[in-house]
Amino acid sequence: MRVTNNLIYDQSSRAIGQSNEKILKTQEKISAQTDIVKPSDNPVGASQILMYGDSTDRLKMFDESIKMAKSNLEYQEVALESLNGFMDRVRTLFIQAQNDINTQEDIDAIVQEISLINESMAELMNSRSADGSYIFAGTDTLSPAFIQDTEGRYLWNGNEGQKYAQISEDMRVPVTDSGKKLFQDIWTNRTFRTELLTGDVSLTAKVQSQGDFQEYMDEYYDPEVPSVNEYQLVTSPLVDDGSEPDSTLTQSDSKEDRDRRRSFFGEPGNYSITNSQGDVVASGSYRAGKPINFNGMSFLLQGKPGASVDFALVPPRRDNVLNEINRTLDTLSNEDSTYQQREEAFLNATASLNNAQQKIGEARSSVGARLNTLQVREEFSSANQLSNAVAQDRIGGLDMAEAATNLSMKEAALDASQKVFTRISNLSLFNKM
Structure with a gap:
């Protein structure tokens, strides 16, 4: 068989091209930091990596839902805690008002302070979350939960629905509570x-x-x-x-x-x-x-x-605790009210406050339990995402030291091939004549 110059050139050129491809492939793996750049590199491994990647993407989507749910519940928890503190203060002032040594001026000062607290509690009952939604209005979060009529009575304006957050494929958590149950439907005395x-x-x-x-x-x-x-x-x-x-x-x-x-x-x-x-x-x-x-x-x-x-x-009878407090304030403000009428008003307000605080306590416990559930679910999601990342690395992970060594070897081989090709391409019988 006669070896021609063209054959030698083609073989050398092909070897150099293959070396270049190997170098580029190794560089691409190093750049992507994975051993599987395309499915043909490892079809089975590529499908497993996609499966773990899809699982991680779903977990991240649920993580966003968990963050939103935690934000809403934390707003609710702060509002309920503040309301409970205000009610404790109102109860203390009512006890102080029952002291027989109080003059009407003293009573009027107490009435004024309780009135301001009542307005603050009304504002908390219409609390909004970070996105402007009314957190106690049920599912109608664009309208205030409570409004006042012409006589100053607080009326329920929302609905009794609850908004839910999907925190996993099979789990939903309520992120709102109806203010009707918490503040409006309070048993009176x-x-x-x-x-x-x-x-x-x-x-x-x-x-x-x-x-x-x-x-x-x-x-x-x-x-x-x-x-x-x-x-x-x-x-x-x-x-x-x-x-x-x-x-x-x-x-x-x-x-x-x-x-x-x-x-x-x-x-x-x-x-x-x-x-x-x-x-x-x-x-x-x-x-x-x-x-x-x-x-x-x-x-x-x-x-x-x-x-x-x-x-x-x-x-x-059920009524908003704010209305019961206002009725008691009206009795105290009336200088002609009898001792018996004032005593009855105190009892009515105290009973409503007790029942309202019981509802608030139950709601705070429920909110705390839901926050704990979200925390556990968040930790579970983080662990699963870490597990997915480890599995992906085990299947398609790239040993950077080994890849760098391979790249150096392939670059050295390419350099040698280029030098040999240069020398072979210069071979000619005319050089011996």
Whole structure:
């Protein structure tokens, strides 16, 4: 076989070109910092790297959702904490206002401070997140959660929906809470109404023990049949002729002694309480001027026995805690309000504050639990992304030291090939002639 110059040139040129391609490929791997630049380098490894990359991209997308959810919940947590602090301050001021040494000027100063706090609480109930959304308005986040009517009452203006954040393929977390549940639908102080039917007496009735009365309401109040909630209290003297034969009750030996005791302790008598069916639910003896207690309710009748009083359980009512506070402030601002009216106003406001703070406490616990869930999910996402990166590096990772060594060797081989090609291309028989 005759080796021609053209054959030698073609082979040398091809070898140099292949060396160049190897160098460029190695440089490309070093630049991309991966051993698999294109699928043909390692088809199976390339598909696995794409799979891990897609998983990481999904995790990063959920990370953005987690960040948004944490931001909303943190805004909500701050608002709830501030509201709870304001309510503690209002409660303290109401306790201070009940001091009998306060003048009306002192009361007015307390009313003014509570009014300012009430306005601050209203502003917190209409809190906005960083993007301007109302966080307590449900899903209608473009409108304020609460508005005021012409009489200054706070009304619910949102809806009861919740916004959710998708933090994984199978998990959603609520990022808002309805202000209607937290602030608007607050149980007010439960009470009852009375009407004096007969008897020359003065009647004072109030809830003496809110706990006992609430238990009784929970068990016996019937919202569907109002008549079931009606009762009658009847008092009667011990005997019709005014004598008191039972000395163990009166502890008297003569009529003069009995008269003196009656003027001091009050007229003795009996009482009975019947329900709407006529059944006696409570009975006993009492003295006029001393309270008759019945399941947390107290009836004080000043005068001789022989009176009848109708009373009924008032339907439980829900209202915004701010409205209940404002009603109490109106009572305190009225110089003509009686001690009993002010005491009742204090009780009403305190009951609403207690119930509102209970709701806020439950909401803060729920928000904290959700924030913990987001934190755990965020840590899980970071660990998964790290695991994906390790797997990708294990499959297509490039050993930079080895790649640099290979590049140097290939560059040296190319340089040698170029030198050999130069010498071979200069070979000619004419050089020997």
